[in-house]
Amino acid sequence: MNICRHFPQYIYYCCYWTAKFPRSYNRECFNQPPGTRRYKKLFIKTEENCSEVQFLHKSIIPTMHFQDSLPRLPIPKLEDSIRRYLAAQRPLLEEEDYRKTKEIASNFEKGVGRTLHKELVDLNQKNKNTSYISAPWYNRYLKAREPLAFNHNPFLSLCFDPKPEYNNQLVRATNLIISALKFLKTLKNNYLEPDIFEMKPKLSKTNTFKRMVSLLPTRISWYGAYLASAYPLDMSQYVCLFNTTRIPKLNKDELLTVEQPKHLLVMRNGHFYVFDVLNNCGDILHPSEIQKSLQYILQGESPPPEFPLGYLTTEERDTWARARQELVDLGNKESLQQVDGAIFCLCLDDSWVEDETELTHTMLHGYGANRWFDKSFSLIITKNGASAINFEHSWGDGVAVLRFLEEIFKDSTTTPAISPKPEPTSSGSSTAVQKLEFKLSESVKAAVSKAREKFEHKRKSLGVGQLEYSKFGKNFIAEQKLSPDAMVQLAFQMAFLHQHGKTVPSYESCSTAAFKHGRTETVRPATVPTKQCSKAFVYERRKHSSEELKNMIHSCSQYHRKLLVQATLGNGFDRHLFAMQCLSESKGSPLPEFYKDPAYIQLNNIILSTSTLNSSAVEIGGFAPVTHDGYGIAYNIFDTWFGCNLTWYASRDGNEFLKCLNQSLDDIFDVLKGKPLV
Missing domain, CATH: 3.30.559.70 (Choline/Carnitine o-acyltransferase, domain 2)
Structure with missing residues (x-):
C-alpha cells in the first residue's frame, strides 16, 4: 500500500519523535518501610488530581501505540538516486566537469554501486525493526x-x-x-498524545476515532489510523x-x-x-x-x-x-x-x-x-x-x-x-x-x-544578524498558487548569486518521521530552475518581461515542491548514497571513485545550510554555519511576513547577504504584483 501518495509536501513541518516506555505504575511507594506513609498518600490520588498535578494530559491512544506498525523507510532505486544526484550537480558544475562526474556516476551505477546497493537492501531486510539510515546516521554524529x-x-x-x-x-x-x-x-506513563499528521481532523480528532484506534492491536494500529486519513509519525527518539x-x-x-x-x-x-x-x-x-x-x-x-x-x-x-x-x-x-x-x-x-x-x-x-x-x-x-x-x-x-x-x-x-x-x-x-x-x-x-x-x-x-520582511508572507504566496518555502529558498539563491556571483551547494533539512526510525533527508534547493531564474533577476532583469520572470518563478516552485515530496517520502538521494558509502567503509575495501570525485566532495561542502521550524511557542532559533565559508540560515514563514536568523564567520559578509536577500524578496514581490523591475 503506497501510504505516502496522499501526503502534502509540507508534512515535514509536522514531524516529531518520542520514546518507547511501558504504561506502568511505580509500585515502589507501596513497599516503603514504616514512617514513609506520606509517599503512599502522594501516590494514591484520584485520576483527575493526578493528571492535574503530575501529567500534561492523558491520551486515549497510548503514546507508542503505532510504533510497531509504522511503514519502513524505503531504499530508493539506485538509478533514481544517481539521476537525482546528477540533477543536483548540474547547476554547480561547468560543462566539462559535469561530463566527468556523469561518467563516474554511470560507472558507479553499473559496477560497485550496484553491488553496494544490493548489499544494503539485503541488510535492510535482515533488520526490519529499524530503518536503513538509523545506525549510519547515529554513527555519523x-x-x-x-x-x-x-x-x-x-x-x-x-x-x-x-x-x-x-x-x-x-x-x-x-x-x-x-x-x-x-x-x-x-511520556514515561505512555500518556503523551501520539504525533499524528491529520488530513481530516474533524474525523481523526474525535474521541470515537481515538477509542476505536486504541483498541486495535499494535501490529495493525497504523492501518486503522490510515483509513481515517490520519498518519502516525515515528516517536522513537524521545527515549x-x-x-x-x-x-x-x-x-x-x-x-x-x-x-x-x-x-x-x-x-x-x-x-x-x-x-x-x-x-x-x-x-x-x-x-x-x-x-x-x-x-x-x-x-x-x-x-x-x-x-x-x-x-x-x-x-x-x-x-x-x-x-x-x-x-x-x-x-x-x-x-x-x-x-x-x-x-x-x-x-x-x-x-x-x-x-x-x-x-x-x-x-x-x-x-x-x-x-x-x-x-x-x-x-x-x-x-x-x-x-x-x-x-x-x-x-x-x-x-x-x-x-x-x-x-x-x-x-x-x-x-x-x-x-x-x-x-x-x-x-x-x-x-x-x-x-x-x-x-x-x-x-x-x-x-x-x-x-x-x-x-x-x-x-x-561568529557574526549574527536578522531580517524581518513584512511585504509578504505565506498568505500572499499561497494566493499566487506558489510554494512559500520555494520562494524563500529562491530568494536565498538569488541573494548569494548577487553577492558572490555563483551558485553553491545548498541544504534544506526535511524530516522522514513518517517512517519507522526515520531521521532526515536533504533537499537540494540549488537547482537548474533556480539558477536560471536567479541569473534572470540579477544579470538580465531588463531582458525579460514580468510575465516571463513570473513563469520562471512558477517553474522554481514546481520543481521545489517535487523535491520536497520526494524527500518527505524517503526518495531523496543523499541518505541512500551516504548509507552505501558507510557500508563500503565498514567492509574495509577501497573507497569507490564515485565518493572521491571532487564534485561529490564539493556537493557535500554546504555553503547555504538552511532549516525551518515554525511554532507560535518559538521566538527564534539558530545554528552556526557548517563550513567556515558558509551561512547558517534559520527561517520562519508566517502568514504575513518572513523572518530569518543568519550566522557567518569572518570570511563572509553576512550583513551584505541580508541586504541582498531583502532586495531579492522585493524583486520577487514586485514581479508577482506585476510591477516591472528597475
Missing part, C-alpha cells in the same frame, strides 16, 4: 570529532511569558522545570530526551541514558549543583521545594571558578575524551555520573538579553563556562526570563525538541505551578542542594585554559 559547540548544537528560543511578571528568572525557571517534569511523566548525555570517547562517542536518577543539574557562574526534583515514588516534588532550591543557588555568591569545566565540552572530541578520562582517574567519577545522569541541565545565566542578536549569541554558545554541551538538552534562562533549549544533535532532530517546547510553553504559561507573589520567605535549604566539586590536575587545568582560548576565538569570529 558520534564519530564526528569537531566540537559540539558551533558545529552541531542548535538552539530554539521560547517566547517570553505573555504575563511580564512571570518572566522573573526564578519564577520562570520553576514553572518551566515543573512543566518539563510533567512532560517526562506523561534520549531525558537523563541522557553524549560521552566523549576516542574515535567515537557514546550516548548514555540513565533512567533511574531523580535529580536536576543546574549550572550557574560555571559551578555545578544537583538536587532532586522527583521523590522516591517518581512523583514531582512540590513546586515550592523546587523553587527554594533554585533560590538558594541564585542567591549564592561564589565567584566563577578559575578553571570552569564547561569549557571542556567545547573542545575537539578526542581532546575532551582524554581530559575526561583524566578527570575520572583523579577521583571525579561520581561527580561526572551526577552530571551525566541528570534529567536535564538548567543553565541560569546572569546576563540580560536585549535583542535577537544578543539572544542568539547567548543561546547558541554563551560564554562556554556555564554550559555542558554534551547533555541531550540544556534549558537556558537569563535574568530577564529569556529562555531557550540548546540541544545535542546525535540523538534526534529539532522537530523532536519543538514538540517538547510547545508542550512546556503552553503548560507553564496557561497553568503555571507558581506565581510571582508571594515571594519565598527563605533562601532555601542547603541540605537539598549539593554543589559538585572536582579535583583538577595541572594538565586538566591546562586543557581547560586551552579550550577557553579556542572557544573565545570561535565566539568572537
Whole structure:
C-alpha cells in the first residue's frame, strides 16, 4: 500500500519523535518501610488530581501505540538516486566537469554501486525493526570529532511569558522545570498524545476515532489510523530526551541514558549543583521545594571558578575524551555520573538579553563556562526570563525538541505551578542542594585554559544578524498558487548569486518521521530552475518581461515542491548514497571513485545550510554555519511576513547577504504584483 501518495509536501513541518516506555505504575511507594506513609498518600490520588498535578494530559491512544506498525523507510532505486544526484550537480558544475562526474556516476551505477546497493537492501531486510539510515546516521554524529559547540548544537528560543511578571528568572525557571517534569511523566506513563499528521481532523480528532484506534492491536494500529486519513509519525527518539548525555570517547562517542536518577543539574557562574526534583515514588516534588532550591543557588555568591569545566565540552572530541578520562582517574567519577545522569541541565545565566542578536549569541554558545554541551538538552534562562533549549544533535532532530517546547510553553504559561507573589520567605535549604566539586590536575587545568582560548576565538569570529520582511508572507504566496518555502529558498539563491556571483551547494533539512526510525533527508534547493531564474533577476532583469520572470518563478516552485515530496517520502538521494558509502567503509575495501570525485566532495561542502521550524511557542532559533565559508540560515514563514536568523564567520559578509536577500524578496514581490523591475 503506497501510504505516502496522499501526503502534502509540507508534512515535514509536522514531524516529531518520542520514546518507547511501558504504561506502568511505580509500585515502589507501596513497599516503603514504616514512617514513609506520606509517599503512599502522594501516590494514591484520584485520576483527575493526578493528571492535574503530575501529567500534561492523558491520551486515549497510548503514546507508542503505532510504533510497531509504522511503514519502513524505503531504499530508493539506485538509478533514481544517481539521476537525482546528477540533477543536483548540474547547476554547480561547468560543462566539462559535469561530463566527468556523469561518467563516474554511470560507472558507479553499473559496477560497485550496484553491488553496494544490493548489499544494503539485503541488510535492510535482515533488520526490519529499524530503518536503513538509523545506525549510519547515529554513527555519523558520534564519530564526528569537531566540537559540539558551533558545529552541531542548535538552539530554539521560547517566547517570553505573555504575563511580564512571570518572566522573573526564578519564577520562570520553576514553572518551566515543573512543566518539563510533567512532560517526562506523561511520556514515561505512555500518556503523551501520539504525533499524528491529520488530513481530516474533524474525523481523526474525535474521541470515537481515538477509542476505536486504541483498541486495535499494535501490529495493525497504523492501518486503522490510515483509513481515517490520519498518519502516525515515528516517536522513537524521545527515549534520549531525558537523563541522557553524549560521552566523549576516542574515535567515537557514546550516548548514555540513565533512567533511574531523580535529580536536576543546574549550572550557574560555571559551578555545578544537583538536587532532586522527583521523590522516591517518581512523583514531582512540590513546586515550592523546587523553587527554594533554585533560590538558594541564585542567591549564592561564589565567584566563577578559575578553571570552569564547561569549557571542556567545547573542545575537539578526542581532546575532551582524554581530559575526561583524566578527570575520572583523579577521583571525579561520581561527580561526572551526577552530571551525566541528570534529567536535564538548567543553565541560569546572569546576563540580560536585549535583542535577537544578543539572544542568539547567548543561546547558541554563551560564554562556554556555564554550559555542558554534551547533555541531550540544556534549558537556558537569563535574568530577564529569556529562555531557550540548546540541544545535542546525535540523538534526534529539532522537530523532536519543538514538540517538547510547545508542550512546556503552553503548560507553564496557561497553568503555571507558581506565581510571582508571594515571594519565598527563605533562601532555601542547603541540605537539598549539593554543589559538585572536582579535583583538577595541572594538565586538566591546562586543557581547560586551552579550550577557553579556542572557544573565545570561535565566539568572537561568529557574526549574527536578522531580517524581518513584512511585504509578504505565506498568505500572499499561497494566493499566487506558489510554494512559500520555494520562494524563500529562491530568494536565498538569488541573494548569494548577487553577492558572490555563483551558485553553491545548498541544504534544506526535511524530516522522514513518517517512517519507522526515520531521521532526515536533504533537499537540494540549488537547482537548474533556480539558477536560471536567479541569473534572470540579477544579470538580465531588463531582458525579460514580468510575465516571463513570473513563469520562471512558477517553474522554481514546481520543481521545489517535487523535491520536497520526494524527500518527505524517503526518495531523496543523499541518505541512500551516504548509507552505501558507510557500508563500503565498514567492509574495509577501497573507497569507490564515485565518493572521491571532487564534485561529490564539493556537493557535500554546504555553503547555504538552511532549516525551518515554525511554532507560535518559538521566538527564534539558530545554528552556526557548517563550513567556515558558509551561512547558517534559520527561517520562519508566517502568514504575513518572513523572518530569518543568519550566522557567518569572518570570511563572509553576512550583513551584505541580508541586504541582498531583502532586495531579492522585493524583486520577487514586485514581479508577482506585476510591477516591472528597475
